Amino acid sequence: MPSSTPIADMFSLWLPGHSPGELAFVFSAAMIAGLARGFSGFGGALIFVPLAGTAIGPKLAAALLLVIDGVMTLGMVPDGWRRANRREVFTMMMGAVVGVPVGAAALALLPSVTLRWIISVVVLCLLVFLISGWRYHGRPKAPLTIGVGALAGLFGGAAQMSGPPIVAYWLGGATAPDVVRANLVLYFALASVISSVSYLIGGILTFEVLLIALIAGPGYGIGLYAGSRLFGRASEATFRRICFCLIASAALIGLPLFDGMIR
Numbered sequence: 472m473p474s475s476t477p478i479a480d481m482f483s484l485w486l487p488g489h490s491p492g493e494l495a496f497v498f499s500a501a502m503i504a505g506l507a508r509g510f511s512g513f514g515g516a517l518i519f520v521p522l523a524g525t526a527i528g529p530k531l532a533a534a535l536l537l538v539i540d541g542v543m544t545l546g547m548v549p550d551g552w553r554r555a556n557r558r559e560v561f562t563m564m565m566g567a568v569v570g571v572p573v574g575a576a577a578l579a580l581l582p583s584v585t586l587r588w589i590i591s592v593v594v595l596c597l598l599v600f601l602i603s604g605w606r607y608h609g610r611p612k613a614p615l616t617i618g619v620g621a622l623a624g625l626f627g628g629a630a631q632m633s634g635p636p637i638v639a640y641w642l643g644g645a646t647a648p649d650v651v652r653a654n655l656v657l658y659f660a661l662a663s664v665i666s667s668v669s670y671l672i673g674g675i676l677t678f679e680v681l682l683i684a685l686i687a688g689p690g691y692g693i694g695l696y697a698g699s700r701l702f703g704r705a706s707e708a709t710f711r712r713i714c715f716c717l718i719a720s721a722a723l724i725g726l727p728l729f730d731g732m733i734r
Contacts, residue, residue, distance in 0.1 A: 472512035486682055493526040494686050500526075500721075501539060501687040505694020508540065510701050515540065515691075516631040517594050518584055518717045521587075522724025528684065529586040529630065533578055534675045536631045538684045539665040540689045544656065550654030554649060557613040560657045563637070565707055567658075569623025571665040578629050587727050590630050597626075597635045602715060607640045615638070627662050634659075643646035650734045 486494070500522035508515030523532035547576045578586065607615075627633030632652055637658060641651045670676035 485562070486679065492498070494683070495522050496526045496533070497508065497683065498685050498690040500690075502690035502694040503717060504536070505543070505691040506535075506698045506701075507694075507717065508544075508691075509695035509698020510714075512571040514634060514718065517597060518721045519649070520630045521591055521594055523687075524587055524725055525591065529590055530583065531674050531680060532631050533681065534670050534680045535683055535687055537663060538680060539688045540631070540686060541667070542658070542684075543590060543692045543695050547656045548660045550722065551653040551660070551722075553651035555657040556646070556650060556654055559611060559616065559641075560654050560661070563615045563623070563658060566617040566620025566622070566625035567633075567662050567665060568714065571628035571662060572573060572622040572627075572669045574625040574628025574630075575666065575669035575673050575675065576628075579675055583733050584727050588633075591686070591722045591725045593626070593630070593632065594718060594725070597632065598715060598718050598722065600639065601635055601718075605639060606642050611640075623658075623708050624662065624665070628666055631666070633662060638649070639674055642667065643660045688720050 500519050504515035504519035504522075509520055519536050520529065523535065527535070581589070598663045609615075619636050623633035623636045626636065634655065637655065638651075641654060642648075646654075667676060
C-alpha cells in the first residue's frame with residue numbers, strides 16, 4: 472500500500488469515502504501516466520485508468536483523467552492548432568461525435584466490476600496492437616478517417632483511451648511525427664469537449680471528481696512536464712518499451728483479482 476501524503480490526508484477529510492492511501496496511489500498513477508502522455512502524446516489513459524480504477528473505480532478514474540488531462544494540456548493546444556493538419560482532425564471528429572457519447576453511455580450504465588474487466592482486457596489488446604507495430608500505410612480517405620474517429624471516440628468515451636487507433640492510422644503515412652503529435656493534441660482537446668458534455672449528462676462528471684482532481688492534477692502536471700522535456704532527447708525506442716511494460720502492469724493490476732492491494 473502506498474504511503475499517504477499530508478495533502479492526501481487533508482483531502483481525505485473532504486472525501487470520507489477515500490483513504491489517504493488511495494488518494495496517494497491516484498497521485499502516483501497520474502504522475503506516471505503524465506510522463507507517458509507528455510513524451511509520446513498518447514498512452515496516459517492506458518496506464519492511468521486501470522491503475523486509478525482499482526482505487527476509485529473506473530467511472531471516477533475516466534472522469535478524473537478527462538479533467539486533469541484537459542486542464543494540464545491546455546498549454547499544448549495553441550501549438551497543436553498551428554502545426555496540426557486541421558482538415559484531417561476535423562474529419563476524424565465527425566466520427567468522434569458519434570463514438571464518444573456511445574462510450575460514455577457504456578461507462579455510465581455498466582457495473583464497476585464489469586467495466587474493470589472490460590477495460591483491462593481492452594488495454595491488453597491495445598497493447599498487443601501497439602507492440603505489433605502495425606500501421607495504416609494508405610492515403611487518408613474521408614470515410615476511413617471518420618470510421619477511425621468513431622472507434623477512437625468509443626474507446627475515449629468509455630475510458631479516455633482513444634489514442635491507439637488514431638496513432639496506427641496517422642503514423643503509417645508520410646505525415647511528419649511532429650504533425651502527428653500536433654494532430655493528437657488537437658483531437659484530444661476537441662474530443663474532451665464532447666466527453667465533458669456526455670459525462671455531465673450521464674452523471675459521471677461530479678464535484679467529487681473535481682476534488683480528487685486537485686490531488687491528482689499536480690502529479691499529472693509533473694509527469695507531463697518531464698515527458699515533454701524528454702521528447703526529442705531520450706531514446707524513443709527505449710522509452711516506448713518502458714511505456715509498454717507500464718501499460719501491461721497497469722492492465723494486470725487493474726483486474727478485480729487484485730482488489731485490496733492498495734487499501
